Amino acid sequence: MRYCYCQDYAIPAWLMALDCFGDRDCPGFEAGWLAQVRREMANNGDGAFLSDRCRELAGVSPLYFTRLESDRAAALSMGAFWRRTLELPGTAAEQPSPIFLTGAWSDEYHGACLVRGAARTASWTWLAGERPNGLCLPSGDSALAEWRHNLAGEIRGLGRVNYQDLVDHRQAIFDGGFLTWGRTVFRSEKMMCESHPDEETAGQEIVCAALPDDATMLVLQRARVLARVDLASVKGIFLQVPNDLFNGYRRVYRSGGRVLETNGRDWRAETIRVSGGRLEIDGRLLLEGAYGLDALFIHRPGRRQVGLSVRQDRADAGGMLLVDEICAPCQLGRRNYDAGAVIYDHGFAISVRPACAGRVGRWGARPEGLAAPGCPEVRLVAADGRDGVRYLLAANLGGRPAAPEIKAGEARRLSDLAGGGTVDAAGGVFRPELPARTCRLFRLEK
Template identity: 40%
Template sequence: MPFFQDSIQNEYLSLLRQWAKGIQPYIFTPADRPDLSYYGDGTNGWGVQTNQKAFAALAVLAKLDCDEGLHKIALALLRYSLESHITGSYHVTDGENVRWGHTWISVLGIERMIHGIDALWEDLSQEDLGKLREVLISESQWLYGHHPLQADPVFPNVPESNYWNGAVMIRTAFMYPDCPMAAQFLERGTAFLLNAVSVPSDQDDITRLYAGKSLADWHVGANFFESMALNHHGYMNVGYMVICVSNAAMLHFSLRKWGLPVPPAVYHNMDRLWQLIKTCLYDDGRLLRTGGDTRVRYCYCQDYLIPALNFAADALGEDIDQWERGWISTLKKEFMYNNDRSFLSKRCELFVEKSPLYYTRLESDRACCIAFSAYWRYVFHNFKVPAGTGTYAANKDFLTPLPQWNDPYHGAYFVRDRRRFASFVWLAAERPTGLCLPPDDSSLAEWQHNMTSVVYGDGITHDNVVISHGGHMLSGGFVTYGRYLAHTKGLLAEQLDEEDTVQVRLAFAALPDGHTVVTLQYADAIKTCHISEVYGLHLLVPNDVFNDFTRLYTEGDRWISIDDRYTAFSLYGDPLTLHRQEGRQIGLTHGWSNGYRYRGFLHCDEICSTKVTAPRFYEKAAPVFDFGCAVVTDVNAAKADAVRAQFRTLDVDLPLVRAVRVIGLNNRSYWFVANFSDAAALLDLPEIGPVCLDAGTAEVFEDRSDNQKS
């Protein structure tokens, strides 16, 4: 048994032991190579990486438990990976002439399995070590000679691949200094790392030196905006911010173990990036993905938060205990619910049935990441004191989460209060999306068009096309506004495959009271069109395994209270209704409606203002919905009527101008006004006076008089 254990390590090892006993149906041995095995389907690409991650998990468990049986399985998985590479003597399962390697993503699996190799290093044969050397040098040579170094905040946006490709080249240079190209690998690897978590101001930085050259001289392009926002896969992607830090963790800890120098480029902009990630973390370790997600909820990027947390502790001096323990609790809840020694079998039952590759890919991500933490806790005892970072010293100012943040490109706004998380992102994964949640219950978070209305046309897929957006931060809040088109694709008409149907004009404000969000929305048909379903407001409340399938709803006069934690109010327009979908409707984004709409990975209840579930025609310019709603944290059912009585709407003799007054929980009065028209609007607000709004904009006006009246 290991000479050092802590309770977190023990929790991880307990999960790994059970998982290892349940994976036999997914481990295969080729008939013509009984010395090799693979986990998953053994195919090129993700199949190879799935096998590599499973190897890492089993290798760590074999090492820490001194388990000879697991040791043999782990070695067989490793040898399949090495032998099926371009430099090897075997092949992947795609065909006898197919081997993996020499692509932009080939070395990702190597980096993710490296802690397994480190764990079994003393047990590897000379043949194993020789083949590993061949693979690493071959991949580094290909990257050096064939893979371009690019970076762009929009496209090509490649922060994570720049990092893992740079990491493997630096690793190879340090592991094999006798390699004739070691110096070239080190130089090129440094360039990749410095252009991974890169920002526009790097191009002007002549003060920071790396390997004798200024940062400006190394700079090729910025993958991040100066705000540290990341536009990966075409949206504001908190998850891939985590992936970048996780890859830094893999290089950092491995070099530390072997007593090798950790180049300062490893830590480039990591403290700034960590601050934004930390800002988007619940206390229980779950990511608040303000820009949403296109994939399975609480998997992949969430799993790789574990290596990122370990890195933040060891390299930046962060206290990660609460986050990691909280995430372990979430893992165990789902693990016990499955009751079959798997991490995801019930939520991902569709993948078990239709895509074993995707299912084993997700299972191996989770196993690989918890093994990562278990192993490095074994090696370094704890992560309390930063060590092994060479000349790097983190800026401690970046350990403080941001109270508010925004990024103009994505139309992203976020405020983090003691009693409220509020955000809005126009260029989100499922755009746009807003949130207003109590900050101490991560199970309430979901972002699939949340608080932004959904219109389903007659096609099989549906998305929104953002036309315009604007806004600005307030002191303790924000206001944003814009327009989007409801788009449907895959129509059953020979002459028409896709169409835009409805224009939605939306305004959204987080008031500076630390509790309240208000949204005003108006939609009309842009032509005579046929609509299948409409869900105005579309406030999502997850109701799944993570909250024990239990939600308490109390309904009153134009309000619905959720778990007595926060309350949604209808200010004008249709009253609120609670809509319960028939199955897990939150699935993969692209093409999900095509056959699997209710076989997703998370179930949500939906609170709606306007709700139309019967298909119908709308004439051109006909209103589809017109409503105002508020969500207020710390308002339970007992308080809801009193809060509702303080809301007020203003009758405005101007088309498409909407104004509501809200008394915040700080007892201050706010008017939220939206001008949805195409011309400037002048109106007289009670307690405020005359105000003018440009076309298509919105604003919050606070009554600062001493004698406010409700």
Template identity: 30%
Template sequence: MNTSPSLPTHHTARQRALHLLHEWSKSAENDWSTLPNHPSLGVYGTGYDGWGTQTQQKYAGALATLAVFGTEIPGCDPDWARERALAALRFNLASHKSGQLSCTDGDQWGLTWISALGTERMMFAWHLLKPWLSDEDQSSMRGVLCSEADWILNSYHRGGRKGIWAEKWASEGNDPESNLWNGAHLWRAAAMYPDHPDAGAWQEKAHRFLINGVSVEADANDESIIAGKPIRERHLGANFFPHYALDHHGYLNVGYMVICMSNAAMLHFDLKAEGLPAPESLHHHQRDLWQVLRKMIFSNGRLARIGGDTRVRYGYCQEYLLPSLLYAADQLGEPFGLDLVNHQLAFIEKETRYNADGAFYSRRLADLRKQSPLYYTRLESDRASALAMLATHLDSTKFPEAPGSKNFEQSVAGSWIEPEHGAAIHRSPTRFASFSWRAFELGQGLCLPPSDGHRAEWEYNLGGRVEFCHHPHPHHFGPAKPHREIDRYHLEEFPGGFYTCGTIVEGTHINLAESWCGTDSARLQTAFAALPDDHTVVGLHFAQMGDRRGYVASIKGLHLNLPNDLYQDHQLALTTASGKISLRSPAHKDEDVNLQSHWAQLPGKIGVVGLYGASSLSLQRSASRNAGIMKTLQTEILSYPLMEGPLRYEAGETILDSGWTLISGKSSEETRKLAENRLAQAVECPIPDWRVVRILGQNALTYLFMANFGSGAGTLSLENILSPGENAEDLKTELPVTEVALLPSTARLLAIH
């Protein structure tokens, strides 16, 4: 990352954010309407309760920002923006359960576990609009904030769970983000209305919520004093794993790690602007969380969603990284915060230019807009809200000077691992390598240069996939049972990398056209290793049919996603043994392309070599956007092998048996040499269900990677594998190894000398 003085200053970043907001505000007129019988009130979006209400609140914040700072942007009319902001704000206040009107769906909003989120995201605008607020506005806001605070104090529940909850696993009640925003709301209400008889109780309850926001198991015994009490006295449970992995919405959710930090950021800056004290508990473990989270940000500003994402690519959680970066700089001393802000602004600007109408998502999410105006305007307003916070708080943010001896990539280099949750990262300036067993789609990896996060797409990436006929497809607007489940996994780290092996049960909850249903159709085992050479990862797959006949729709070993959308200008170029291939997107039709090559060099210096299990790499192309459950990014899928069904497999029959290697940050010539000179290859193993590969690393050292895909434990004597004069060494202990014992579905990586 460039950290030279030529980078835009924070003032220039504000101009960029304001320009984006100004253009967006004009496009947002398509979704603006005045209220029947109330011409002074208006609504952006649907005006419904729930997300419609929060969309309205975020719009008010965005337009308030233009009302105050719009004079800095040519062509902006601050008076018009102020009228829109006040019209939206006043309708929002009037349609609350403390008000006299209703939302456009006939309900009033508020007094739920999530209603404080919208007010928290709007309250920076309250400070901006103060010169134009009437006594009635002030009274209405007091009614909203105090009634919400009293409900949180006395009646709080989330779903069927009453009171504050904090559990590591989503299935048991993982509530870090709502604990943070409800705690923030309580403190805000007490700070704004200290004369309220419950203000003291609100403050104490705020501390309990905030201490149980970014909470870990060690807090249960922590004697450190925060706000007059040991942490352990207010601690109720751990929302985060010991190394700050977050199992939210049922998967490793990097995005909600950001949401947790963004809620601390909003209260931090709002109180700072008002000259009000912040609660000590607000910053509880935020520094610890940030030290992990910053490793999960590509240097172009995009989040590295190592656990996948159930929502729109580049949307929602990504937006709220912007205020989080300001908070990280101002409160936590992050020296590269402004750099990352500017890089994120760059890709927001690119998509806005791509749309050519001022909107943030109008082309890429055109289908979603038709399907759900409510959800589409929610997403548009999230980006507007984050940009407005950025423009508002930039001037008050203290940006530490970046260290001249280290750039961002050097500062985030190294390993992170969360063994219990099944996730690991190794990062260097030439390779971002990760694997997460409890990703949204389960069993997902990454390997790419960390300088270009646009090359990443998470869905099933590097995990392989066996899709049975009639398996249910999850989608965002309705539930679907999962078609795969975790059985087991094991992770090991060592200096410079990690390896892992585990099993996913494929084809669960299969229902064949009214007459037959079944589950646990097959077992897919995957072994994955990041070598200690800062370039290479290796993957092995083995899938076997269960105890009955099964019908498989498609099989994909490798499953490397290649984004080919607006950030690639809809064009990719591949180099293979058969020549160069140019791929324009979208494809003219859905099709599978045999590359007639065991190796390929991909854009962004990513090389792939098939080791065994297929005659060639194959590419699956799509005529429409295909990534994620909401289909919001165009990707090409490279597989080794690729087989399309329906295919019949008998009980116990092998479905997939393949291996491959990826190298990051190297040229096509180096990829070709690795393949054609057999510097990476399968090794014959005397134990039938074991797989062994031998790879020359980019550090000129040789490695053996092996996995036990059988049903029983076994021991392999290395004299059957090594050449005369060679010796094996354990990468963790650096001790010599002469034999390897492996339990089922485990792996081992050795160095050869």
């Protein structure tokens, strides 16, 4: 559920923290959430809390809908009662919440990494509820956030239930960033024909690196068919941009000299092709292709599509949040694939807008895919950090060790940010060692 249910019960948690521990940030959190509630009620226009966003859910499960409505009423009344009874300090007047700087944090079991700076919040989680997913957002703009296998691609077979299972993963954090690698398998279940078994349709490798520049994330994706299969849809990249009441139902995209505006209220079903691999979102976020991306697609299904967990097989419950889906490729409709076929293989950067972007003109990481002669399973991406440093992400997606030759240019040394150690140039090239199914993130030094 988005913007309801568990989030409602943050109110008593905040007030408990304020009462027991004197946490002075809690009134700001409370005020921000109450502003969201008021905004949604005004959008509904009927005095209910969730009648617009959960209209379809109410049609198939009045009990579930009523439970969500009553949860919000209970949490709000609890907060009002505690404030009156305990005479809690602070004010519930609307005020901006502070941006907290977390540094880098990770959780081994879930394969979760997080770094939150003044400008950027970046995260990745492998063992998530709708796994895996990643985020790269301006730290002060949560209306750009959607987690449902975000930045992890979406491949749907012919079954009613489609999701990714985790095969393996590893991660490392360092000052200001993180590096993570993992494999997933796409599953399609509950086929129409009773004799049609559940299928593992495709395998995927993903590499994600949050650069220590408080601005940039690099992502590599490769998906391949496991056995001959029919796929109902394919959406690589899968960057989801919420376009609902919480951002005012409006997004503006720019690519080259082209400006596109999407309206979340018009319920238009469309897929917009954008030539090239560069797309700016609301002047706040930038997606740039490094390799394998000649065009991007903005897919709008014409309905709210983010709702209950995909594993619950309740598509009839509808969605509670509408998002624009930034994809490449964007295959809509059934297509047959041979075993071993590459569905997509690409790399890209996502950057948050610098505070001075209006004065510096073009901005971004300018990612570049580099050749790795003799190493077909190696992917190399160089990018410019906001901190003025050149970075190199090197990934070995294969099952054998590799040591690609990389032209050094003006650089003389590679410093490994996650694993430590250095690689010196010899004869004008670097030869970093890449064990099977691993990745390394380097800082280029002159």
